[in-house]
Amino acid sequence: xxxxxxxxxxxxxxxxxxxxxxxxxxxxxMALKETHKLAEARKDIARLKTAMNNKLEVAKGx
Numbered sequence: 001x002x003x004x005x006x007x008x009x010x011x012x013x014x015x016x017x018x019x020x021x022x023x024x025x026x027x028x029x030m031a032l033k034e035t036h037k038l039a040e041a042r043k044d045i046a047r048l049k050t051a052m053n054n055k056l057e058v059a060k061g062x
Contacts, residue, residue, distance in 0.1 A: 009052050016045045 020041040026032040 005055070006052065009048060009055075013045065013048050013052070016041065016048065020045065 020038070023032060023038050023041055027035060027038060032038075
């Protein structure tokens with residue numbers, strides 16, 4: 001069960017990284033009007049990584 005959620009989170013993390021890269025490319029070409037989305041994407045990545053690390057710590061403690 002825990003392995004399934006880790007795989008799901010890993011695929012979600014890859015998707016977030018791809019979205020962030022796309023936003024950075026748009027920003028560098030001056031095509032991104034909503035620059036606040038860059039910060040939101042970074043924060044989403046950080047939240048997911050934090051959740052994944054917490055799950056790993058709990059799993060190690062058991």
